[in-house]
Amino acid sequence: MKLSKYLGYIFLLLATLAACKKDNGNYDYKELPDFYIDTVGVQKTFETPQSIGTVVITPKVVYNGSESNLEYLWRVYGTTADTLSREKEFRSVIANNPGTYTAELQVKEKTTGIRALMRYTIIVNSPRPYGWLVAYETQAGGSTDVALIRSTEIVKTITTDVVMRNIYSEVNGGPLxxxxxxxxxxxxxxxxDMLFTSQTAVRLNRPDYKKLQDFNQLFVAGAPTPKPEAVMEVPFFGNHLINDGEVYWQYSGLFIGKISVDTKGYKAAPFGYAIYGKNGGFYDMLNRRFIYMEQQLSQAATYASPKAGSTARFNLGNIGKDLVYVGIGFGQNGVSSNPDTYKYAFFEDIDKSKRWFYGINFTLPDQPDLCMVDISAMPNIFNAKYFELGTLGSVAFYANDQILYNFTYNNATNTASTPSVAFTAPAGEVITSIKLLKQPGSGYTGTESKSNRIMYVATWNAATKNGKVYLLDANPTSGSLMATPLKVYDGFGKIKEMCLKPA
Incomplete structure (x- = not known):
């Protein structure tokens, strides 16, 4: 055992001496070139609608050898790994179902076989996701197309604005x-999603905007001659159509029948509104009265005169003025209640000598008057064409071709403030539409809500044939707008309608 122990020490000593001996061998060393994918300041997350538009990723590959010595491989990982490209720059339409995917770039150096890897995130949305829709007359004239604007101000998850132009013609072969x-x-x-023009209407497939039904197919009992004037959006009941002064009520996506009132007949103003517990309401321009529609009935009803002793300042069944605009506004006496309860309207006397601002509670027909303010002295009120109402503050807006004004009102004192200039169209441009965002925004909740904080103003330059959308920061309680637009988008036709696309 002692001999074995000593032999072990000897072998250990010899191994140590061998390891310390200088290696004088003749070896050929090669220095490998710099080779990596630089990620500093590079965008790593991309968002795209399914099967529409192109995702472009241009990687920054650091390599001091010959570019021809590199091979590229792009794969997108979901449940499987799909090879999409073998070029350096990734440029591809993503057909994967909506969701979040990983795009991996693999760069191989041919001589050594060494690989550099980089991964990016691609968020695939519905082809036509949440955003702001604008409907415009095409530059050729006489037809309609649609654009979808997705901006960081209303979509929290994106880092770069996206504008999808001509989305109707893109999938239907031409404008409407x-x-x-x-x-x-x-x-x-x-x-x-529905699109109405002066000549027709279509129901659209929400994901891609493919036409599903045309005007004639939208009616159960035969379609009238198409002369759409406005749409009444009544949540849970339908998008009722005002066509050539007559109202057609909708249920489950189809127009069931034409509304009848009484032997006096009616001519509906091109504005509709929701009424709590009803199927909506409209204004009869022929007899200058309000009409309400019961749920799922073709027979509408009129409002009775206020009962004896009522102090109401106006009668819903006999307004006696021409309606200029009506819409949903803020709650009574500054209290935000069910917004469907409170409407505000701009009226004009029959002889056009005065204009009025009415606050209306349709659930109390005996005492419907929240306010009745003479606004005839307001600047440019007689040539105002466009109107809007805030729903988080006692705020109203009106605009002529050049100037957008805002004012506040007080139901308790029956007064309105002197209007302020909120926006002035640049030289050569005329205002064609104004709309407030009245939803929180995608991904924005609670105190972050964007409701009533974004005003969209559309303009048109006839000389340059250029339609623009100005995105303006709004104060929900005063109605004031920031002087400098948050964003300006152009390249559209003449915009006449705008709305939020919530899904």
């Missing part, structure tokens, strides 16, 4: 006949 009247995108009644 007629000039824009209304564009509808809602989550109920039922969920649908």
């Amino acid at each position: 006949a007629g000039t824009p009247v209304s564009i509808v995108s809602n989550v109920s009644s039922p969920a649908a």
